Amino acid sequence: MPENQGTHLIRGARPLGEDPVDLLLEDGAITAIGPDLPIPDGAEVVDATGLIALPGLVDLHTHLREPGREDAETVASGSRAAAMGGYTAVHAMANTDPVADTAGVVEQVWRLGEEAGYCDVRPVGAVTVGLAGERLSEIGAMADSAARVRVFSDDGICVSDALLMRRALEYVKAFDGVIAQHAQEPRLTEGAQMNEGCVSDRLGLPGWPAVAEEAIIARDCLLAQHVGSRLHVCHVSTKGSVDIIRWAKERGCDVTAEVTPHHLILTDDLVESYDPVYKVNPPLRTAEDVQALREGLADGTIDIVATDHAPHPVEAKETEWSTAAMGMIGLETALGVVHKTMVETGLLTWDQVADRMSAAPARIGRVGGHGRELAVGEPANIVLYDPAAPVDVDAAAMAGKSGNTPFRGMNLPGRIIATFLRGVPTVLEGKIK
């Protein structure tokens, strides 16, 4: 648990990239914003000259692996990584062992997050018992638990049964929940190893066709609209998916969607190395898809960036491609990748980055106290980012337990300097507190 509970005066930060001001953080809230604020007694001054201040980031899609795979990540190690990435709230996915399909498991995860104290950990509940896709888990009990679960997902596995999906969408309406679908038609992707296309054909790896994602998204959008419920689409990865979601939104479907940082920058030709660090589900797609995803995120078709942070131990990746685990870590590099792919390209302003990475995910997940404006009276959840401090990503230097980052060696344009969770610094001077 971070020590300093005191008062902090942030000097000269640029809120959402605007002109520099000072921000005073007291008792967990922002109490003053303005130029040249006086230093209160006992306040710690944080020099933020040149740094951009954003509301603390909110991740709607994080795998913390606990319980079950504590060798890959724990709630504590994962939330430290989150803090290092500028996050003040994360959603812990349900595919743990045991699966987070009961109030007991989600409360355990929630409590582990509270104890660690680096960010708010909001458990995601499983849609179906054991992620088996057969019957609904006790969604209501999880919603009413201390963890106040609002996001339900079988992530990693698609709720492919159309009737079950309909029921789930309907059921969560009772407590304003949302079903976050991992859109993957299972029969079309049996044994799939990578994006189906020129590269998979050349490499002799079974393909994961775009249509397997798009068909489910189309179906779910129609279902959600039919029953008047909220649908969230996890890790959209194809141009066709962006088109379908755009179409669904136009016809009034209450659908939201996320894109991961890796799908905003990496393409399937990286698989030519057969290095499983690039193995992920959904798979890396083509440059055309990457461009469509960036445009979709820019025009709001895709609402948010979510990391799908998926830690794996070394042995799960130091193997043949086909036996390697799917997934890559992303909490600590997300903001840098978004800066590089969306801000440097002129597709998003910092104001919009705050929306896509904080406000919108908090809204979708119904996370109170996060994703708020940087304004007096609001909770002091803030990240300070240096946009002019390029870093070479070092897999060995990650704060989480696993180093399976596909960005290793890549140069990212900036770095997180400080993260405040309700006024308490979880990261200062680029180091975990």
Next chain:
Amino acid sequence: MRHLLSAGDLSRDEATLILDTAGELAQVGDRSVKKLPTLRGRTVVNLFYEDSTRTRTSFELAAKRLSADVINFSAKGSSVSKGESLKDTALTLQAMGADGVVIRHSASGAPHRLANWIDGSVLNAGDGTHEHPTQALLDAFTMRARLGRLEGLRVAVVGDILHSRVARSNVLLLTTLGAHVTVVAPPTLMPVSVHTWPCQVSYHLDEVLPESDVVMMLRVQAERMHDSFFPSVREYSRNYGLDRERLNRMPGDAIVMHPGPMVRGMEISAEVADSPRCTVTEQVANGVSLRMAVLYLLLGGS
């Protein structure tokens, strides 16, 4: 080049050098002493994760004819079957001082991974549904020996293109060497992006046969039927099997090739398999010379 991982990595000069070298080394099989001292003191490991007596034996004989020490490391009954990872196996081989590792693996790309972990040369002896470069080289060698050239040769590769490592390597290599390849299969057994491959695509064997100098038949596993790649063995055989009647529609000097093992009655009739125009046994014999050439060129120098 330190490794032979993909036929696509070979330039035309390199591929030609391998074929020419194999041509010289073919004589060794006819001599009283069928052995050369070239790789004396070098260690070649045959690391076979899939059963393939034919390919393993061919590599073993090739290495022994070059006087290399040969170790057969098969997945069955070894540490591999006890769950040892490929990386740990690689480190073991490295510690044993393997100069070359010949690897057959069911996972596409396994040889690429292995090449990251050991200092010696890695020879891909077939990886999953990816490639089988020495098979393509020996096929090219056989075509050149039979027909005198590769440039401009019209080669039809018929069968399960989607899952065939032989097809992938042959399309890449033969194109590099100036031949014109047509892949022939039902659309379900074609890769989805096959139209971007450097070859022609046909769904109709009968249209391709009269225009082919070489027809290479690939093995089709009957199990594919259960995954609905085709309705029945009978229907596949009727449309894509090579029988006497179809053989007669090929140009007079055209040859029939098969990487083996053949499924008689499925993709090839017994009559065609036994015909003098079928080069199956030559392919096997050429395989040894060709693999000697590759081993020499990878391991013989500094």
Next chain:
Amino acid sequence: MHARKPARDDNETGVPASVPEVPEGTRAVLDGNEINRALTRIAHEVLERTKGGQDVTLLGIPSRGVPLAERLARRIERVEDLDVPAGSLDITMYRDDLRLAPARALGRTEIPAGGLDDRVVVLVDDVLFSGRTVRAALDALGDLGRPRAVQLAVLVDRGHRELPIRADYVGKNLPTSLRESVTVQLEETDGLDAVLLGPSPSATLKEGTRPGSLQRSETTEGDT
């Protein structure tokens, strides 16, 4: 695979095939006529030493030993009206310095019909230097058959032997320094006939100061 191309590209000494002038610092020690005369003499000596040449098989060592063997065969044929089998024997796979350079392309081995058993095999090469090529050729011969006798004919013997090997027939004895290189050019491979003596190409790198030194790579000299 960085193997060298066969035969022709070893013309790296900067002597374009069609230009008869000798490069700077290099002098011709034998011209075309002198080479012809030397070969004619060797042909006579072979017939004499082998008592009519009835059992003789000529084996040239690639690359320049091969046309020399063919020329010798034609001369013997002219002199004695005798059809002497001539072939080639590539010794690459028997070299003792394979690991000192990238893998080399193989030359041709063509053993004349009838084989080598009980024949008098005359190995033919352009330059005799360290003797290592001949050692390799003797090893290769042992795997190919059992000749009654093996003899050696060379166009130039430049000395500096490293093995107990000597030639039976020598076109010209040429005392050289280790810093010099001997280059044989033949009509068949280079467009003209000449034996050139010059400074070792790239000074110490190619032929080095010792005939068996590590950096030796393929040059136009037959025997390395």
